[in-house]
Amino acid sequence: MKRILSRLYLALVGLLLALPLVVVAGVSVNEKQSLTFPPEGFSLAWYTQIFADSGWRSALVNSVVLAASAAALAVAIAFPLAWFLWRRIAPWANIFQVLGLAPFILPPVITALGMLTFWATLGFYGQPWTAAISHAIFFVTLPLVTLSLGFSSIDRPLVEAASTMGADERTVLRTVVLPLILPYVISGYAFAFVLSLNEYIVAYMTVGFTMETLPIKIFNALRYGYTPTMASVSIFFVAIAAIVFGLIAHFGDLPRLLGAMDSTDK
Amino acid sequence: MKREPPRSLADYAPLAFPAVMLVVFFVVPFSTMIAVSFFRRQQGGFYTPDFVVDNYARFLTTFFGGVLGFSLMLAIMVALVCVAIAFPFTFLLAQTKRRVQIVWLVVMLSVLSLSEVIIGFAWSTLFSRTAGITNLFVWLGLMSEPQALVPGFGAVLTGMVYQALPYTVLVLYPAIVRLDPTLTEAARTLGASPLLAFFNVIVPTLRNTIVATLIMVFVFALGSYLLPQILGRPQHWTLSVLITDQAIYQSNMPFAAAMAVFLVLISLSLVALTLFVGRRETA
Numbered sequence: 228m229k230r231i232l233s234r235l236y237l238a239l240v241g242l243l244l245a246l247p248l249v250v251v252a253g254v255s256v257n258e259k260q261s262l263t264f265p266p267e268g269f270s271l272a273w274y275t276q277i278f279a280d281s282g283w284r285s286a287l288v289n290s291v292v293l294a295a296s297a298a299a300l301a302v303a304i305a306f307p308l309a310w311f312l313w314r315r316i317a318p319w320a321n322i323f324q325v326l327g328l329a330p331f332i333l334p335p336v337i338t339a340l341g342m343l344t345f346w347a348t349l350g351f352y353g354q355p356w357t358a359a360i361s362h363a364i365f366f367v368t369l370p371l372v373t374l375s376l377g378f379s380s381i382d383r384p385l386v387e388a389a390s391t392m393g394a395d396e397r398t399v400l401r402t403v404v405l406p407l408i409l410p411y412v413i414s415g416y417a418f419a420f421v422l423s424l425n426e427y428i429v430a431y432m433t434v435g436f437t438m439e440t441l442p443i444k445i446f447n448a449l450r451y452g453y454t455p456t457m458a459s460v461s462i463f464f465v466a467i468a469a470i471v472f473g474l475i476a477h478f479g480d481l482p483r484l485l486g487a488m489d490s491t492d493k
Numbered sequence: 494m495k496r497e498p499p500r501s502l503a504d505y506a507p508l509a510f511p512a513v514m515l516v517v518f519f520v521v522p523f524s525t526m527i528a529v530s531f532f533r534r535q536q537g538g539f540y541t542p543d544f545v546v547d548n549y550a551r552f553l554t555t556f557f558g559g560v561l562g563f564s565l566m567l568a569i570m571v572a573l574v575c576v577a578i579a580f581p582f583t584f585l586l587a588q589t590k591r592r593v594q595i596v597w598l599v600v601m602l603s604v605l606s607l608s609e610v611i612i613g614f615a616w617s618t619l620f621s622r623t624a625g626i627t628n629l630f631v632w633l634g635l636m637s638e639p640q641a642l643v644p645g646f647g648a649v650l651t652g653m654v655y656q657a658l659p660y661t662v663l664v665l666y667p668a669i670v671r672l673d674p675t676l677t678e679a680a681r682t683l684g685a686s687p688l689l690a691f692f693n694v695i696v697p698t699l700r701n702t703i704v705a706t707l708i709m710v711f712v713f714a715l716g717s718y719l720l721p722q723i724l725g726r727p728q729h730w731t732l733s734v735l736i737t738d739q740a741i742y743q744s745n746m747p748f749a750a751a752m753a754v755f756l757v758l759i760s761l762s763l764v765a766l767t768l769f770v771g772r773r774e775t776a
Contacts (some may be wrong), residue, residue, distance in 0.1 A: 334760060
């Protein structure tokens with residue numbers, strides 16, 4: 228009885244989470260350009276439209292390039308910082324960790340506005356690369372958290388053994404630390420990539436008038452006229468997120484990444 | 494290789510790149526924004542360096558007070574609803590098998606990473622007249638004809654709860670999963686029903702976690718800027734929407750910056766409160 232009620236509750240929340248996506252998925256396979264559910268006819272034309280239509284395709288390319296470079300830069304900032312905090316005792320250096328966590332905790336509109344005033348003051352407002360740097364700073368929290376967790380999971384005696392056997396700092400980093408930390412680098416990159424792909428306000432305030440990312444394009448379409456491509460793009464993005472997080476869960480330890488201390492039992 | 498304090502300047506080298514990036518691209522923009530909030534606005538979208546408090550004085554208008562009051566009220570409602578749904582959910586989730594938990598976590602992360610634009614679009618479709626949920630009600634015989642539920646306050650609240658729910662679950666997850674399972678067992682052995690054990694043992698044990706989560710979700714909900722625009726009417730606009738509107742469409746950067754500084758102060762003081770609550774729990 229208890230088990231059934233428990234499953235029922237989980238299923239209800241699942242239904243709430245799935246409901247809007249089911250409707251969007253249904254709308255995305257409409258044959259004609261109409262917003263109706265259940266769909267009238269069945270067609271995958273709106274999915275090919277993402278790649279066939281030049282406007283949607285360029286928005287997709289912009290988004291992917293932006294997310295790939297922003298996530299790479301975020302990892303490049305987070306890695307040495309997390310490594311230093313793990314390797315050294317320097318309490319004042321924690322200030323940089325706080326700085327790395329701040330953009331994610333504060334409301335996004337604040338980072339967005341800060342970036343807007345900053346790039347406008349420098350005269351670079353609207354340049355595509357400013358969005359990449361802005362996103363890297365905005366999402367640096369994610370690789371920073373996964374990497375800090377990864378470093379804390381490394382057995383220190385292992386590293387000590389390597390250095391006692393005569394390995395210098397660089398060799399230890401390359402042959403011992405790097406292989407152990409790699410899964411955390413990848414998941415940190417993946418988290419930042421997926422979130423950057425979906426981010427709207429920071430991208431809009433930095434390059435909104437010169438470049439269209441997919442979320443900006445969807446919002447503009449929402450405002451200036453409906454097209455089913457919006458629906459197919461949305462489902463496409465849900466699928467990307469589910470695949471990426473599914474892969475992280477498959478190759479890594481997702482409950483541990485999300486803070487469950489002991490994951491060996493159960 | 495033990496953890497040791499840095500001895501030479503070279504030991505600090507790894508810190509150089511992250512430090513420069515975070516200072517130049519976060520501290521400086523942040524400070525620029527604070528500076529701009531004291532600048533004087535020029536007609537035509539420009540502003541000149543100055544030190545005026547006019548931008549802050551505009552907080553005293555009833556319009557701003559209304560928006561602020563609405564934003565706070567909406568964020569409080571979102572936080573309460575989310576924790577009320579997510580707390581039992583996460584508790585039940587923690588008792589399932591590890592494989593089941595992983596599937597749910599992937600679902601939560603996927604929904605959490607969804608663009609606000611997509612969430613707004615999805616709910617406006619679900620609440621629309623032609624493709625919406627009311628068609629289902631008509632089919633079930635609960636309503637006579639389909640109708641649009643957007644724009645409206647209910648739609649804004651639903652959309653924001655949807656956006657914040659996965660976040661709430663993920664904030665609660667570590668605390669609940671680490672909870673000692675013998676607690677419930679002891680309560681059950683002593684004769685408490687599952688429901689009684691949940692409300693009299695689990696909820697009080699995690700009281701501080703619940704308070705901290707409420708505050709975190711509140712701050713998260715304060716940041717919502719697109720859902721009130723897509724799902725609501727202008728009277729449902731929040732502080733975040735107003736900031737975007739002033740910065741982009743009204744070209745009043747100093748006023749937008751002043752409001753952003755204000756939002757930072759609210760958020761920071763609440764985050765500090767969370768840390769305080771968390772510290773008391775560990776003490």
